[in-house]
Amino acid sequence: MSDLISETAEGAQELQPKARTGGAEYMRELGSVLRIPNLPEGVEEVATDDDTMILNMGPQHPSTHGVLRVMLELQGETVLRSKPIIGYLHTGMEKTGEELTYLQGPTNVTRMDYVSPLFNELVFSLATEKLLDVEIPPRATWIRMLMCELNRMSSQFLWLATNGMDLGAVSMMIYGFRERESILAFFEKVTGLRMNHNYIRPGGVAADLPGGWRDDVLRLLEMFPERLDEYDTLLTGQPIWQERTQGVGILTTEECLALGVTGPLLRSTGLPWDLRKDEPYLYYDQLDFDVIVGTYGDSFDRYAIRLNEIRESMKMVRQILDQMPAGDYKVQDKKVTPPPRHRIDESMEALIHHFKIFTEGFRVPEGEVYVAVESPRGELGCYIVSDGSAKPYRMHIRGPSFVNLQALPHMVRGGLVADAVAAISSIDPIMGEVDR
Amino acid sequence: MDEADAVPPEEEPALIHGAVSGLSCGQLVVYPDRDLYVDMVGFLYDDGYRMCVDLTGVDYLFDLDRPLPAGVTPERFEVVVNLLSTETRQRIRLRVQSPEEDLTLPSIFLLHPGTEAMERETYDMFGIVFTGHPDLSRILMPDDWEGHPLRKDFGVGRIPVQFKGAPPAR
Numbered sequence: 001m002s003d004l005i006s007e008t009a010e011g012a013q014e015l016q017p018k019a020r021t022g023g024a025e026y027m028r029e030l031g032s033v034l035r036i037p038n039l040p041e042g043v044e045e046v047a048t049d050d051d052t053m054i055l056n057m058g059p060q061h062p063s064t065h066g067v068l069r070v071m072l073e074l075q076g077e078t079v080l081r082s083k084p085i086i087g088y089l090h091t092g093m094e095k096t097g098e099e100l101t102y103l104q105g106p107t108n109v110t111r112m113d114y115v116s117p118l119f120n121e122l123v124f125s126l127a128t129e130k131l132l133d134v135e136i137p138p139r140a141t142w143i144r145m146l147m148c149e150l151n152r153m154s155s156q157f158l159w160l161a162t163n164g165m166d167l168g169a170v171s172m173m174i175y176g177f178r179e180r181e182s183i184l185a186f187f188e189k190v191t192g193l194r195m196n197h198n199y200i201r202p203g204g205v206a207a208d209l210p211g212g213w214r215d216d217v218l219r220l221l222e223m224f225p226e227r228l229d230e231y232d233t234l235l236t237g238q239p240i241w242q243e244r245t246q247g248v249g250i251l252t253t254e255e256c257l258a259l260g261v262t263g264p265l266l267r268s269t270g271l272p273w274d275l276r277k278d279e280p281y282l283y284y285d286q287l288d289f290d291v292i293v294g295t296y297g298d299s300f301d302r303y304a305i306r307l308n309e310i311r312e313s314m315k316m317v318r319q320i321l322d323q324m325p326a327g328d329y330k331v332q333d334k335k336v337t338p339p340p341r342h343r344i345d346e347s348m349e350a351l352i353h354h355f356k357i358f359t360e361g362f363r364v365p366e367g368e369v370y371v372a373v374e375s376p377r378g379e380l381g382c383y384i385v386s387d388g389s390a391k392p393y394r395m396h397i398r399g400p401s402f403v404n405l406q407a408l409p410h411m412v413r414g415g416l417v418a419d420a421v422a423a424i425s426s427i428d429p430i431m432g433e434v435d436r
Numbered sequence: 437m438d439e440a441d442a443v444p445p446e447e448e449p450a451l452i453h454g455a456v457s458g459l460s461c462g463q464l465v466v467y468p469d470r471d472l473y474v475d476m477v478g479f480l481y482d483d484g485y486r487m488c489v490d491l492t493g494v495d496y497l498f499d500l501d502r503p504l505p506a507g508v509t510p511e512r513f514e515v516v517v518n519l520l521s522t523e524t525r526q527r528i529r530l531r532v533q534s535p536e537e538d539l540t541l542p543s544i545f546l547l548h549p550g551t552e553a554m555e556r557e558t559y560d561m562f563g564i565v566f567t568g569h570p571d572l573s574r575i576l577m578p579d580d581w582e583g584h585p586l587r588k589d590f591g592v593g594r595i596p597v598q599f600k601g602a603p604p605a606r
Contacts, residue, residue, distance in 0.1 A: 260550030398490040
């Protein structure tokens with residue numbers, strides 16, 4: 001026993017035998033209780049508390065994509081139970097949304113899923129427009145589709161980058177960010193900002209596409225196919241990559257439906273559920289594209305789905321370029337739309353109108369509505385309750401990351417810790433959306 | 437709106453499994469009683485609504501005279517559940533009235549395990565207690581937080597920070 005007591009600068013410190021520091025001791029710590037329902041009747045406990053160790057992964061762990069903390073119950077290197085612990089990035093955005101007018105709302109929601117901000121703005125705007133019952137001009141809708149598909153590509157590029165980095169393909173990180181950067185440069189030209197654009201607003205979009213936008217998009221479309229083929233060479237056929245991802249984090253269709261999991265995770269199990277196809281919003285029913293599905297529901301399938309969704313998005317962007325009509329980029333309903341800038345200089349009424357819309361906002365009829373769009377991560381829903389005033393009475397965002405993350409314990413059970421990293425990464429959680 | 441066209445036209449909304457129903461912006465809404473809630477989710481599950489997409493709450497403290505179909509008593513809290521059928525591509529929304537005095541609701545965890553986190557979030561934000569939930573604890577707010585932030589009588593701004601170990605006021 002005496003050799004367990006060592007002298008330190010702060011006096012004698014007793015080292016506990018390992019068995020006594022594990023399991024139960026840790027569980028007594030506040031907040032580190034692994035509160036997971038007990039196993040159902042008839043299922044035998046694999047290990048008792050004494051054999052297992054609780055490991056807290058995160059919230060500062062680099063491969064948890066932000067401030068996600070995962071509690072892992074380990075037996076040796078094998079993960080038994082696990083639990084994602086969230087809330088570290090909670091900033092009360094739903095509460096904030098009740099204090100902002102409908103015109104200010106997109107500035108708030110765009111900060112939720114900061115990797116695909118345009119989808120947040122889109123779903124909020126669609127819900128508001130549904131309550132208002134206004135018809136959006138065709139050009140605004142096509143611009144929205146163009147921007148969203150480009151955003152989907154940039155989001156998937158970012159996922160390829162971070163997923164590559166998590167699994168040791170560090171060069172992928174640089175490539176993925178390089179591609180994303182080129183799309184963000186285009187976004188900056190259109191919206192003025194690289195992220196958190198506040199571009200899609202109730203009633204249309206904030207500004208028309210700038211001159212030369214078509215050439216910019218065509219340049220992107222020329223560049224990417226070659227780069228995607230490079231990724232195929234770098235990752236898809238590479239034995240190490242396949243070893244790290246194939247058979248890791250498997251989900252079945254039944255599990256996905258029970259857990260509410262959507263997006264690439266659901267499609268990787270073989271169910272072709274894509275809201276763009278199944279519940280077409282905007283003008284997605286006028287586009288020709290395929291829904292990419294997987295077979296095994298593992299991390300590799302999700303990688304393949306996301307890679308090929310970039311190709312599908314490029315196909316869609318090409319069609320959008322062909323079909324982009326001329327016309328208004330926002331609805332010409334004076335109740336909703338502020339007057340154009342040049343009118344303010346010449347008309348007192350326009351100035352008052354502009355001031356009214358940006359201070360008071362517009363009133364939205366009483367009602368409640370739930371609208372869903374397919375974000376790169378799954379079904380992004382927005383539930384708005386209006387009491388007839390200029391601010392939403394209740395604004396709730398159904399974040400796909402929040403729901404998908406809850407499938408993590410099912411994905412990592414029985415696997416290795418290193419596979420848990422691959423599984424977390426394959427969910428593609430954006431913590432801003434998980435915690436809101 | 438193009439989305440409303442995509443939804444196949446429903447026949448005249450009437451009772452669905454014994455509960456009042458209605459249309460809201462073209463979307464099908466059911467108003468089951470609290471006692472009927474779990475049964476209703478079960479019936480709808482058998483009808484093909486296999487996925488619980490969303491579960492959240494609304495605090496109608498300042499909007500108690502909201503329009504509701506006849507036969508539904510408005511209460512302060514509402515739990516809103518969005519169900520989806522991937523086979524028929526239909527959605528249905530449940531709005532369950534929950535009185536302030538007895539703020540409990542049975543959990544639908546056994547049918548839809550995915551609601552585990554959503555019910556925790558609703559508990560965290562509104563204080564609605566879901567009986568039968570395996571681990572009803574705070575999910576977004578710190579464990580020792582007082583109050584439920586999304587309630588309408590929970591103020592915004594200027595609240596003392598309640599985090600553990602915060603330095604005392606100087």
